[in-house]
Amino acid sequence: MMTKITELAHLLVRSHLLAQPHEHRFAIDATVGNGFDTIFLADCVGASGMVYGFDIQNMSAARTEAVRRGVAERITLIQAGHETMLAHIPTKAHGEVQAIMFNLGYLPRGDKHITTTSTTTILALEQSLALLADGGILTIACYLGHPGGQEETEAVFSFVNALPTEHYRVLHSRYVNHQRGVPPELIAVYSFGKTHRHS
Numbered sequence: 022m023m024t025k026i027t028e029l030a031h032l033l034v035r036s037h038l039l040a041q042p043h044e045h046r047f048a049i050d051a052t053v054g055n056g057f058d059t060i061f062l063a064d065c066v067g068a069s070g071m072v073y074g075f076d077i078q079n080m081s082a083a084r085t086e087a088v089r090r091g092v093a094e095r096i097t098l099i100q101a102g103h104e105t106m107l108a109h110i111p112t113k114a115h116g117e118v119q120a121i122m123f124n125l126g127y128l129p130r131g132d133k134h135i136t137t138t139s140t141t142t143i144l145a146l147e148q149s150l151a152l153l154a155d156g157g158i159l160t161i162a163c164y165l166g167h168p169g170g171q172e173e174t175e176a177v178f179s180f181v182n183a184l185p186t187e188h189y190r191v192l193h194s195r196y197v198n199h200q201r202g203v204p205p206e207l208i209a210v211y212s213f214g215k216t217h218r219h220s
Contacts, residue, residue, distance in 0.1 A: 026162050026194070026196075026204075026205040026206065026207045027057070027058070027124065027162060029194060029207055030058075030122060030124075030160040030162055030207055030209070031058075031061055033158065033160060033192075033209050034061075034062070034065065034120050034122065034158055034160060035061075035065055037119070037120065037158045037211075038065040038066070038119055038120055038158075039065070041119050041156070044069050045069055045070065045071075045117075046065070046066040046067060046069070046070035046071075046119050047066070047070065047071055047072075047073070047114045047117050047118040047119060047154075048062040048065065048066050048070065048071075048072045048073075048118060048119060048120040048121070048122075049062075049072070049073045049074070049075070049106065049110070049118055049120070049121040049122070049149070049152065050062055050072060050073070050074040050075070050122050051075050051103040051106065051121060051122060051123045051145055051149070052075070052076060052103065052122075052123055052124045052125065052137065053074040053075060053076035053080050053083050053098065054076060054078075054083070054124065055082045055083060055086075056074070056080065056082060056083025056084075056086050056087065057124075058122045058124060059072060059074045059083050059087070059096060059098075060083070060086055060087060060090055060092065062120065062122065063087065063090075063092035063095050063096050064090075064092065065120070066095060066119075067095075068095065070095055071095055071096075071097060071114075072095060072096045072097070073097050073099060073106070073109070073110055073114075074096060074097070074098045074099065075099050075101060075102065075103040075105075075106055075109075076098075076100065076103075077100065077101065077102050078100075079100075080098045080100065083096075083098065084098060102141055102145075103123075103137075103141065103142075103145040104141040104142075104144035104145045104148070106145060106148050106149070106152065107148040107151060107152065110152055114152065115151065115152055116151070116152065116153070116154060116155075117152075117154050118149075118152045118153055118154055118157060119154050119156070119157050119158070120157060120158050120159075120160075121149045121152065121153060121157070121158075121159045121160070122159075122160050122162075123137075123142070123145070123146075123159075123160065123161040123162065124162045125137045125142060125161065125162060125163050125164055125170075125173060125174075125177075126163075126164035126167055126170060136167065136168075136169055136170075137173065138169060138173060139169070139172050139173040139175075139176035139177075142173055142176065142177065143176055143177070143180055146159075146161070146177070146180055147180075150184075150212070153212045154212070155212060155213060155214065156211075156212065156213060157211075157212045158209060158210070158211055158212075159209070159210040159212070160207065160208070160209050160210075161177055161181075161207070161208040161209075161210075162205055162206075162207055163177055163205060163206045163207070163208065164203075164205045165203045165205070165206070170203075174206065177208065178208075181208055181210060184210065187214060188212060188213065188214050189210055189211065189212055189213075190210070190211040190213070191208060191209070191210050191211075192207075192208070192209040192210075192211070193206065193207070193208055194206065194207040194208075194209075195207070
């Protein structure tokens with residue numbers, strides 16, 4: 022039984038990535054944390070793919086798990102804010118990233134005072150669109166129940182609501198019953214027709 026927004030995000034991303042060509046898949050985990058999404062993406066991209074992971078906090082847990090799972094060679098961890106991703110991702114991957122995942126808020130069982138913010142998250146989302154491939158998917162798990170979470174979620178919704186419909190489709194999922202507190206929400210952005218854009 023699916024109970025978590027993160028599991029729904031994985032379902033959407035996995036089905037999308039598996040429909041893409043097997044060679045040289047690129048993916049980004051914009052919020053590594055303990056590496057849950059990072060390892061998941063590494064499994065999806067395959068042996069010839071590469072996952073770029075960003076976090077301002079220590080990522081030793083993610084690195085250790087990647088080694089244990091035998092996928093460390095297909096993961097590049099970058100200790101920097103996700104709002105700097107465009108400067109860190111190799112040029113060859115610009116416009117070629119098939120999946121980008123954001124899991125906003127704070128690190129579970131970590132310092133709750135260290136959270137993503139609306140300002141840096143929107144900057145990161147803007148850069149994500151420049152990196153996303155034609156036919157790529159971007160998922161954003163939003164958490165409203167912590168200080169700043171409501172403001173950040175509203176900023177994210179304003180951003181995706183303004184995306185042009187001729188190039189993006191935006192899916193919004195949320196639980197509406199039997200949830201304690203403020204349940205998280207998931208946004209999935211599908212990109213298409215980017216190769217036909219005019220600069």
